[in-house]
Amino acid sequence: MKPETENSKPETLLRIAIQKSGRLSEKSQKLLQSCGIGLSNGSRKLKMKASNFPLEVLFLRDDDIPQYVSDGVADLGIVGENVLIEKNKPVDTVEKLGFSKCRLSLAVRREIDYPGTAWMQGKKIATTYPLILKQYLAAQNIQAEIEEISGSVEIAPSIGLADAVCDIVSTGSTLLMNGLKEVETVMKSQAVLIASPNLAAEKQALLDKLLFRIRAVNKAKQNKYILLNAPSEAIPTISSILPGMKSPSVLPLAEPGWSSVHSVVEEDDFWEIIDKLKDAGAEGILVCPIEKMVL
Ligand code: PRT
Ligand code: ZN
Numbered sequence: 120m121k122p123e124t125e126n127s128k129p130e131t132l133l134r135i136a137i138q139k140s141g142r143l144s145e146k147s148q149k150l151l152q153s154c155g156i157g158l159s160n161g162s163r164k165l166k167m168k169a170s171n172f173p174l175e176v177l178f179l180r181d182d183d184i185p186q187y188v189s190d191g192v193a194d195l196g197i198v199g200e201n202v203l204i205e206k207n208k209p210v211d212t213v214e215k216l217g218f219s220k221c222r223l224s225l226a227v228r229r230e231i232d233y234p235g236t237a238w239m240q241g242k243k244i245a246t247t248y249p250l251i252l253k254q255y256l257a258a259q260n261i262q263a264e265i266e267e268i269s270g271s272v273e274i275a276p277s278i279g280l281a282d283a284v285c286d287i288v289s290t291g292s293t294l295l296m297n298g299l300k301e302v303e304t305v306m307k308s309q310a311v312l313i314a315s316p317n318l319a320a321e322k323q324a325l326l327d328k329l330l331f332r333i334r335a336v337n338k339a340k341q342n343k344y345i346l347l348n349a350p351s352e353a354i355p356t357i358s359s360i361l362p363g364m365k366s367p368s369v370l371p372l373a374e375p376g377w378s379s380v381h382s383v384v385e386e387d388d389f390w391e392i393i394d395k396l397k398d399a400g401a402e403g404i405l406v407c408p409i410e411k412m413v414l
Contacts, residue, residue, distance in 0.1 A: 131321040132168070132175045133329065136193035139165070139178035143310055146218045147197040151176070154332035173325060184313075185210055191315045194322050195329075200308040201287060205248050209316060214330060216310040217337055221289045223248055225303040228276050233302045239263050239283060245275035246285035248305075255285075255305045273297040339412040342383050345392075346405040351378050353400040360395045364414065383409070 137147040148158055157170035167176050177193055184196040189208035197216065201223050225244070227233055236259045243264040246252050256263055266281050273293055275281040287308075288294060288301055312333065314326060349357050354369055361367045363382035370379045380401075384392050389406075396404060 130173055131319075131325065132173045133195060133322055133325045134175045134177060134193045135195040135197070136177040136179050136184045136187050137197045138181045138184070139163075141181060143181060143197060143199065143219050144178075146310065150197075150216065150218075150333065150336065153336045154329065172329070174329075182206070188313050188315050194315050194318055195326065196313045197310055198313060200311050201248065201251070201306065203311060203313060204306070205250050207250060210313045211316055212311050213314045213326070214312040214333060216312060216333070217340070219310040220308070221287050222307045223251060223285060223305045224288045224301045225283055225285050225305060226273075226288070226294050226299040226301050227283045229298050229300045231300075233300075236261055236303060238302075242282040243280075244283045244285050245272050245281035247272060248285060251306060252285045273299060335411045335413050338414065339409040341386050342409055342412060343386060343389060344381070344407045344409050345384050346379060346381050346407075347396060347401040348372060348377055348379055348403045349399070349401045351376055354378055354380065356399045357396060357401060360392060360399060383412075 135151075137151075138144040151158060151169070151174070154172070156172040156174055158167070158176060159170075163178070165178050167178075168174075169176055177187070179187060181198055181202050184193070184198040185203055185206040185208040187193040188196040188210045195213075196210070199219055199221070201221070203210070203212070225239070227238070231238075239256070239259075239261050241263065243266050244252060245266045245268050247267070247269060249265050249267045252265055256265075266275070268275065268280075272284045272286040274297060275284055277298060284299065285305060286294075291301060294301055312330075318326060345361065347357075351371075357380055358367050358369070361380065361382040361384065367380050367382035370381070371377075372379055393404065
């Protein structure tokens with residue numbers, strides 16, 4: 120090992136805490152890998168140094184991540200907004216990551232004729248999110264008893280432990296299987312990147328670099344590359360439908376009077392745009408995924 124002299128400062132490493140195993144862990148690792156960061160956690164260590172980027176990864180339970188980041192043990196973390204808000208630690212939310220989307224909802228037994236939030240008045244609600252639920256009930260001006268439990272919330276009504284539940288819902292099939300129906304959305308959630316407040320300048324510079332890559336990856340996921348052929352006289356109309364990053368590329372085809380148009384469309388507008396393009400005379404439309412997108 121090189122001796123440390125005044126000129127050879129130890130390398131600054133960013134430390135990121137991600138979930139060890141569970142619904143966030145694979146997607147958190149994939150996100151880092153798609154940013155060009157090498158992770159090999161074959162032995163399932165609790166801590167590892169990444170390759171290609173000055174990053175150290177801590178593998179933790181998701182519930183502990185906000186605390187580690189607020190204490191500065193980790194500089195960054197990836198956690199669900201539901202856990203972040205419930206833990207109520209002083210950290211900065213740097214970026215919404217767009218994965219592990221779910222909602223925290225109130226649910227009641229299916230046979231109940233539910234009139235609205237007033238039904239909750241004086242009832243007992245089981246949850247693993249007592250703080251978020253308390254704030255929601257206060258905002259709705261409802262007094263209800265909160266029964267904090269640590270898991271299997273959805274069975275609480277059927278065993279007589281509570282009248283309602285406040286739990287995470289994704290597809291809704293867990294509620295259905297337990298004879299419950301979703302009646303109110305308390306909050307929507309997705310994975311977020313959090314950071315310790317007041318990061319040192321060197322660490323902030325590394326975070327900026329990482330964030331640049333994360334944004335390029337996520338932007339690419341929200342967009343598609345589109346190629347099509349069209350009669351040249353249709354190009355002005357097609358260009359107005361397909362604004363692209365600046366404007367679409369238009370290349371002549373070997374067949375006279377025809378052009379090929381290349382552009383980028385947002386996933387959300389995709390089907391609407393395709394219909395308009397067909398009406399404008401586009402043919403042979405190809406749509407391809409984009410790996411990275413830097414604006
Ligand atoms: O061990 P550790 O403490 O790290 O993990 P955990 O068991 O506490 O969390 P985990 O891995 O289950 O979830 C991590 C995060 O993923 C959550 O905090 C949410 O932000 C997010 N997420 C996304 C979900 C779901 N979807 C989800 N469906 N978290 C939990 N569920 C559960 C929910 O609790 C319920 O039991 O799945 C069931 C409902 O799913 P559906 O599809 O039947 O509606
Ligand atoms: Zn957890």
